[in-house]
Amino acid sequence: MPDYKAPVDDALFLLNDVFHFDRYGNLPGFADASPDIVEAILGEAAKLCEQSLAPLNMVGDAEGCTRHDDGRVTTPTGFRDAFRQVVDGGWIGLSVPAEFGGQGLPSTLTQAVNEFMCSANMAFAMYPGLTQGAIAALLAHGSDAIKRKYLPKMVTGEWTGTMNLTEPHCGTDLGLLRTKAAKQADGSYKITGTKIFISAGEHDLSSNIIHLVLARIEGAPAGTKGISLFVVPKIVVNDDGSLGGANGVSCGSLEHKMGIHGNATCVMNYDGATGWLVGDENRGLNAMFTMMNEARLGVGVQGLALSEVAYQNAARYAKERLQGRAISGVKYSDRPADPIIVHPDIRRTLMTIRAFNEAARALVLWTALRGDIAHRSGDAKERQSADDHMGLLTPVIKGVLTDRGFENAVMAQQVFGGHGYIVEHGMEQFVRDARIAQIYEGANGIQALDLVGRKIGKDGGRALMAFFNEVQGYIKEKSADEQMKGYVAPLGVSLGHLQQASMWFMQNAMTKPDNAGAGATDYLHLFGLVALGYMWCRIVEAAIVKLPEADGGPSRYSAKLVTARFFMERMLPETATRLARIEAGSASTMELADDAF
């Protein structure tokens, strides 16, 4: 069975030494997040994840969820107890305002904890994770009455939440959605339609489930401008907060999926279910969009999380498995063969994953911190700048971290050879679980289009220019620094590739949008490489400061420098190929007739 040890030390190093969390004490909630408190919180989260959630990961995969004839769904053995522990620990409401029962701590900490939870048990972590998402939506768009009615019990985990967007004929293109909402005399709506792929749509972990549902009010305009958001509880909640009767919503079936078997992916049937409008009529899609940054950041974290746990197990196996001898000469003469970690191709694999993980974790925390600033700062300009950053980096984090997270899980599986293909080692589950993160919450092709088609040109390119200025300024500042110049020089080359690609789109995609579409995925990954490279420079800078503490032997700080060098030498050069593909344009991509495929 796979092991997992939460990378608490690395998260603390990033928060304290790289991003100087202590400098944000003026933001609401940050004063309570002193270094010792943060360390205690992450330590507790690690214990929960390592001891309670990780041991259930393979159980969840093997058992899956069960739908009974009466429509009830039961989760795998142990999930109820584990959920109780998550609830008792107050983890769902870690960053929810105190007035609704949360602890009001920075969202950055929630993202750090969510990485641990997803590493330990991604299918399980989706239950609290989706509830956090529904809470965020109601916080942003619900009326005071709705917030008072639903939020406190969702924050405690007594009730859980879901998001209902997809229908059989529409996923990406929500303008096609058909679920209907008929207004009633009392101001409520009757919701009718079928939703698919609803994660945690029905289960046995909570006494009520609060569904957030996109539907079209009768008479509303066609397309995306006629969609509204509704709250539809599984069991109607009376005005005094007590539970009323069952609502007209039920789970029609569970999907049989490639992975995340422990999570109930439901077909949900709404049969005149009573719902209440959230936000304004016909503005449902906007309501969804404003909370999408956090949700997509969370999915990016899933990619990182599976890459991390897969790495840990591959590294352990590579140190244990004896096979062959090092090509440079026997390394462990006391054993019948050397452990496979001596082989350069195995090390290349492990270093590739590791060089991603440590920079991706930085990218997540850096961006989550900007998210906190965007929501909590008293300075409008600072809020805007942070919000720009969130908007720009969100598709990059979602797309790049989940694509690489999956690839890394595959590479880690490969370290196990034939044993990696066998269920009992758990590596193939990581691959199957990681796969969904590339698909849901906007397939990665959509992330790429969001970046290229909306984000880089938004507000006259304000967010993109700010990002370029920050990275360019950093490179300039450090390029005379003897210890740093070896790291910032390759970053400068790749930043140049990104700038050139951006310019190419400006010159070639306005008149011919296919040029942007055909280069979008390459641009997304080019951007990701530059962002990860920038993170490596920031990490190196902090590690150099810490090095003297570690005198007298190899340390994790000197390992940071080696890993950063590996990233610069081995991974960053890919930006040249990405640029070449983008500049090839769309002609050969688009030339064939549709029926030639």
Add this chain to the structure above:
Amino acid sequence: MPDYKAPVDDALFLLNDVFHFDRYGNLPGFADASPDIVEAILGEAAKLCEQSLAPLNMVGDAEGCTRHDDGRVTTPTGFRDAFRQVVDGGWIGLSVPAEFGGQGLPSTLTQAVNEFMCSANMAFAMYPGLTQGAIAALLAHGSDAIKRKYLPKMVTGEWTGTMNLTEPHCGTDLGLLRTKAAKQADGSYKITGTKIFISAGEHDLSSNIIHLVLARIEGAPAGTKGISLFVVPKIVVNDDGSLGGANGVSCGSLEHKMGIHGNATCVMNYDGATGWLVGDENRGLNAMFTMMNEARLGVGVQGLALSEVAYQNAARYAKERLQGRAISGVKYSDRPADPIIVHPDIRRTLMTIRAFNEAARALVLWTALRGDIAHRSGDAKERQSADDHMGLLTPVIKGVLTDRGFENAVMAQQVFGGHGYIVEHGMEQFVRDARIAQIYEGANGIQALDLVGRKIGKDGGRALMAFFNEVQGYIKEKSADEQMKGYVAPLGVSLGHLQQASMWFMQNAMTKPDNAGAGATDYLHLFGLVALGYMWCRIVEAAIVKLPEADGGPSRYSAKLVTARFFMERMLPETATRLARIEAGSASTMELADDAF
């Protein structure tokens, strides 16, 4: 359920127009393979694969194999009937010499047919495929008596075959193997030990199973020089050919795997089973190696096969699924939305897979043809040159075609969005099935090491130089050709990268072998890109000749030119990044201490 249509036309175009199969009529068996016969054979194979094997693919995945308490193993519903059809069609012995009951046709045709079978049902195709492998081993190394005893019934499919190499503690490093062989007075051996990951080790498709087993004769040297090869039938075969008693070999359990559920992957227990030596004592590994080229070529074909069937289904879905509108303006105004094939990122995906498939098929057939020459030519120099080619290209085909085959199955799955993650569409099965081909028959890291550590320097680099000369000569010849120069020019750049990387190894890996190991996988893929690029030039050359026939409308020949351009513009530029990684050397890869991982 997925569809499959065997690409008969493309295989015929490659055999007839690109590789001029008719020019080899002087080789044994080729005279019988006239164009009309080849067309008839591939047509029959297509019918079998499309109508009988493909419909069982999801059945096999869902049911898997069952081991009963008495050790018997039953295959999924329908597999017995389908196997009977394969046997009745004479498919197993297509290329086996007539004296053992085969048809003696070129092995190139067997590889073409095997692609179709693996696309239709990879788990099923392994049963006849492994039997073909065992036949090849006995043909090459068995005594006349052994050949006469076993081959005829294996060729008809009345008996099937297996390969038993791996043990729990050794896969790649066979020098560690422990299975023992004790010589008996009658010249036979008693075989004792445990083998794992034995595909088709036990099943209900044939009346006997002929196991080829690597074991160590008592007193033999330690390591790889003390390993011998034995034939161990499940049921002992009397000298008159009749079946005797059960032998001491049994299936201890079936592995639970990520994919290829329809194939029985067995733990095989040898408990004093009677075996007979094949070839010389202590030369078992050599015997295995001489037949490894064909086996590895066959696994490369699996990668292509799954990429092809995944492509076909993704293309169909992309033409059916309506979602969004083309960014360049509405394309299908009669429908509520455009089919997703109008979106550049979807086309990029489909073109990437297609540009691989068509060139990979060429690479397989080109190399299989060289295999036929190596085995059948009367000219020693021609045999040697063809054998050099096989040895050099085998790790490239195995490693590159299975790595890209898997990646392409993943990309094809992505076209389906959330539906790709659901079992019923069959796309996630292709991903799970394709994954094993990167692992077995020598994990791809081992293929890379074989290429870099053995093949490129072998015989003073003779094979490598011959490959360079052929491609270089072709580029030179065509670079003045107006119609060809746009294709050979980028190939020349990438060939330059490959030559530079080869030179870099010569200068930097002799004294420091880690430099070769750390760059091996990148070199493998760099080589693969050049080989595929060369195939595209050859395809284009033939397509240009055929173009006039297709006057008056778009044709599959003009589509070849577009797809070749896509390959040159979008895929081949990756060679630059591969070269940069290789030239980065091994320092950052190897620097960390083992316990830092």
